[in-house]
Amino acid sequence: MVKKNDLILIGVILIIGIGALLFMYLNNEAGSKVSVQMNGEEIITFDLDEDITYTIEGDNGAWNTFTIKDGHVDMIDASCPDKICVNHKDIHYDHETITCLPNQVLLEIIGGEENPIDSIAN
């Protein structure tokens, strides 16, 4: 029923996926800012070391509320129907994102610290 080719296929995709996950995990570094984007445009940025609650509102009454606490950004409520962004875990690593697809809102961690070895080399 299961052919050898099936197992090879499963193995290859698993290796690619897990390899990429490992690579991303090893290259994690904390970011310093969060960029708030709507419809692909940056609306505002916040430093991660300030604790705030902010609500971003769209044209058609759509809104998303998020907090920054102890350097972690978390979506706490939103007007979207699926609430996937609200259930998303909080983020604080460079390039991590929380996306609310229905409202086209994206929170992105930016400004990761420079690699210390690079700074020495400079």
Place this chain on the structure above:
Amino acid sequence: MKTKNIAIYGLLVALAFILSYIEYLIPFPLMPGIKLGLANLVVITAMYGLGYKESLVLSIIRILLVGFTFGNLSTMLYSLAGGMLSWIMMAITKKSKWFSLVGVSVIGGVFHNIGQIIVAILIVSNPLIVTYLPLLLVTGVVTGALIGLLASMIIKRVNRHLR
């Protein structure tokens, strides 16, 4: 169209619809987009038991029904992108005869996720969303393999009733 076929289509659409609803009830807190792909069970069974065209029609009807009932235009767009890319890749994979039903289902699961990621990147216009892909590849393989195993058991038992 024979009466028997009409009945079978109705049955399969209803089944796919109910499976989508069950899936809608089970949230996966780990990350958005991780799903079992229960509805693909019906699509892949139809592809093997009825034919390519028939499974495509089933898949589109299911996505429209589920979209109108539980979702909105944007969720429907995602389902459609995932569903269509998944169907195309499964059809190609099945035609190639390199893999069994399990391999075809794995391809279906993985490309369903890839299709949704592509639409997400286009809608939010931020290519960083691609960082979701590695985890979705892994979960797509696991769920695809499970659905494939289940589907081959189902096909073995119901195939003669479908034709």
